Amino acid sequence: MIKGMTVVNAVASPEMFDKLQSLFLALGFEQGRGWDDGTGRGAAMLAPLGNLEFVTGKQPATPRLLIEVTELDAIHMAVEKWMLGSYRTEEIASLLTKPEPTHWNSRLFTVKLTTGASEELTLGFWQSENVLHGRPVAIEGDLSAAGMRFAVITTRWNTVITDRLLQGALDGLYRSGAARKDVEIVRVPGAWEIPSAARTLAESKRFDAIVTLGCLLRGETAHYEAIYNEVARGIGQSQQETGVPHAFGVLTCETLEQALDRAGLKAGNKGFEAATAAIEMVSIQKKIGQPQIAEGGR
Incomplete structure (x- = not known):
């Protein structure tokens, strides 16, 4: 089994060796085990991914040693900062190029x-212009709710908050393509009753996902913790045992002001977030088991 790959790059002088090692350490490379046998020295610089690339025909005008990065402009600034400690300012302009586009769908600078x-x-140093380049193949959900069926559970308690959450959830579902006939709204007295309703709806097998909405505000007693723990446990248990995705949109806040902020006033709408999470989970479930195509090339 192949374990790893090492490219040995000979450096002509100890001075260049020290300079190269200093630059790589300044850029955050992990230093591996080096060696010194009295006649020569070695320094290993470890990276999370290595490639050995063979080419034929017309070769791109690139250095032999290419280092792929994810934040090219930040790396360029780091290299320039390092060079200020080793070179005169007027030298740097001739030694360090600006990041420029290449003909192989990337940007590159040389030093x-x-x-x-x-x-x-x-x-x-180069960065691919393909945002998916190098990412591991993964099953990810889409945000199209077309053809999906949803149950949305909300509470009559704290309706000044839960009505806003409901509005956000419906907005998320309808904007994503869900048909109104495929969205069923269920109102329960309070947060305590949400798990029971969720379990009943999930076991009916009429819905692809359940969106749970509610609001718990801390009072001056331990009632808040007792209710929240059981609500969270019940919703999670219903999801695990029925296999139907349950999106958690139950707010747990210290004050009414905090709850209003999370229901669309300042910090987004938790109902909208729960709805989009439900859509994505349904999409993921439908994709599981389907063959995935890996991305290749630069």
């Missing part, structure tokens, strides 16, 4: 490291 002995070593 030349020099020594007093006129030795040069060129490094290339």
Whole structure:
């Protein structure tokens, strides 16, 4: 079984060796186990991903040593800052290029490291323009609710909050393509009753997902903790035992002001967030078991 891959790059002078090691450490590379046998030295720089690439025909004009990054502009600034400690300002302009587009769907900049002995070593730093490049293949949900059926449970207690949550949830479902006939709203007295209703609706097998909405405000007694713990446990247990996704949109806040903020006033609408989470989970369940196509190339 192949374990790893190491590319050995010979450096002509100890001065260049120290300069190269200093740059890589400044950029955050993890230092592996080095060696010094009296006749030479080695320094290992570890990266989470390595590639060995073979080319033929017309080759792109890139340095032999290419380093892929995710924040090219930030890396460019870090390299420039490091160079200010080793080179004169007027030298840097000729040694460090600006990030430029390439013909292989990426951006690239190069840096030349020099020594007093006129030795040069060129490094290339690049970032793919494909935002999915290098990402592991994963099953992810879409946000299209077309053809899906949802039950939305809300409470009559704290309706000044839960009505706002309900409005946000319905907005999320309808904006994502759910038909009004495929969304059923169920009102229960309070948060305590949500798990029971959720379980009944899930076991009916009429819905692809359940959206639970409610609001608990801390009072001056332990009632708040007791109710919240059982509500969260009950909703989670219903989801696990029925296999139907349950989106959790039950607010637990210290004050009414905090609840209003989370119901659309300042901090988004938790009902909308719960609805989109439900849509995504239904999509994921439908995709599980289907073959996924890996992305290739740069």
